[in-house]
Amino acid sequence: FKMKTILAIETSCDETAVALVRDGKELLSNVVSSQVEIHRRFGGVVPEVASRRHVEQMTFLLEEALQQAQIKAEEVDAVAVTQGPGLVGALLIGVTAAKTLAYSLGVPVIPVHHVAGHIYANQLVGEMQFPLVSLVVSGGHTELILMEDHYDFERLGQTRDDAAGEAYDKVARLLELSYPGGPVIDQLAQKGKVTYNFPRAWLEPGSLDFSFSGLKTAVKNAIQSEQEVVVEDVAASFQTAVLDVLVEKTRRAVEQTGVRQLIVAGGVSANTELRRRLQSYARETGVTLSLPPLELCTDNAAMIAAAAYYAEQKGIKAGLDLNADPSLPL
Numbered sequence: 001f002k003m004k005t006i007l008a009i010e011t012s013c014d015e016t017a018v019a020l021v022r023d024g025k026e027l028l029s030n031v032v033s034s035q036v037e038i039h040r041r042f043g044g045v046v047p048e049v050a051s052r053r054h055v056e057q058m059t060f061l062l063e064e065a066l067q068q069a070q071i072k073a074e075e076v077d078a079v080a081v082t083q084g085p086g087l088v089g090a091l092l093i094g095v096t097a098a099k100t101l102a103y104s105l106g107v108p109v110i111p112v113h114h115v116a117g118h119i120y121a122n123q124l125v126g127e128m129q130f131p132l133v134s135l136v137v138s139g140g141h142t143e144l145i146l147m148e149d150h151y152d153f154e155r156l157g158q159t160r161d162d163a164a165g166e167a168y169d170k171v172a173r174l175l176e177l178s179y180p181g182g183p184v185i186d187q188l189a190q191k192g193k194v195t196y197n198f199p200r201a202w203l204e205p206g207s208l209d210f211s212f213s214g215l216k217t218a219v220k221n222a223i224q225s226e227q228e229v230v231v232e233d234v235a236a237s238f239q240t241a242v243l244d245v246l247v248e249k250t251r252r253a254v255e256q257t258g259v260r261q262l263i264v265a266g267g268v269s270a271n272t273e274l275r276r277r278l279q280s281y282a283r284e285t286g287v288t289l290s291l292p293p294l295e296l297c298t299d300n301a302a303m304i305a306a307a308a309y310y311a312e313q314k315g316i317k318a319g320l321d322l323n324a325d326p327s328l329p330l
């Protein structure tokens with residue numbers, strides 16, 4: 001028995017999202033209500049504000065997702081939800097909504113790890129070919145993951161401090177740019193020159209871990225020691241330092257494991273220069289590259305539904321005692 005139609009809910013951070021996906025692949029609807037405008041004035045996500053907004057939006061989004069998919073709630077076979085990691089108050093809204101809906105429909109709840117969701121965004125646009133390496137780069141995660149089969153995750157490396165997107169956001173804040181910083185720095189970097197030699201944290205030889213907090217501090221010191229800062233040049237120099245490490249460690253992960261497919265996920269995979277570099281790497285080596293379209297790279301619930309379809313086949317499901325876990329391991 002396969003879960004044909006899955007309704008998924010994602011509320012781990014500042015996007016309230018509901019989606020309906022059929023057979024793990026076919027997108028019936030994918031609605032996302034972003035809170036970016038609300039959090040912008042604070043320069044970052046305010047957890048309590050995020051939770052409250054999720055509560056306000058949830059029922060509307062559930063209705064809208066069902067309406068766009070043109071199905072009735074009774075046709076839903078399972079409810080999937082992001083169990084973690086993320087902001088605990090924000091996660092709790094999604095988990096509570098999912099349990100309530102599942103209970104009222106008499107269907108199971110499938111808990112999904114947020115990073116598994118990002119990875120499975122790729123399954124909505126193609127077919128995963130195992131073994132593969134996945135680079136997950138978002139505001140909360142920077143990870144290299146090896147998958148030998150569906151829903152089988154082996155972490156090869158991860159950040160020891162800031163995530164890549166977090167570094168973009170923090171540097172944008174230092175430059176007094178608006179939140180979220182990634183897209184703004186992406187644009188500015190295209191107009192700038194690499195004039196600063198910021199540090200690249202390679203860590204111990206052979207390590208596939210990342211570290212971006214030293215880079216952030218170096219940017220801060222550079223900005224403070226200068227009379228007139230050319231924002232475009234700082235952006236270009238910072239971005240080059242981030243991408244040099246991200247792309248090189250990804251390349252090493254692919255070569256060490258001998259995989260033939262590389263999939264990329266998470267908000268930072270929207271970055272123009274990262275996409276360009278990975279595309280040229282794939283062209284040169286013949287590795288198959290899967291880069292989901294931007295709306296599936298940033299937080300959404302379709303990716304959670306896609307992941308849940310395979311999670312369920314591995315026997316993963318939850319009871320009504322399911323709890324949000326802000327530091328859920330993959």
Ligand code: KG4
Pocket residue numbers: 013137138139140141164165166168169180181182183186266267268269270271272297298299
């Ligand atoms: O996956 P996502 O939407 O949410 C998390 O799970 O964190 O990722 C958001 C992150 C933010 O840090 C944002 O600045 C970054 O992705 N981001 C970008 C770009 N677009 C979004 N970073 C670099 N370049 C971009 N074009």
Ligand code: ZN
Pocket residue numbers: 114118138139266267298299
């Ligand atoms: Zn995310």
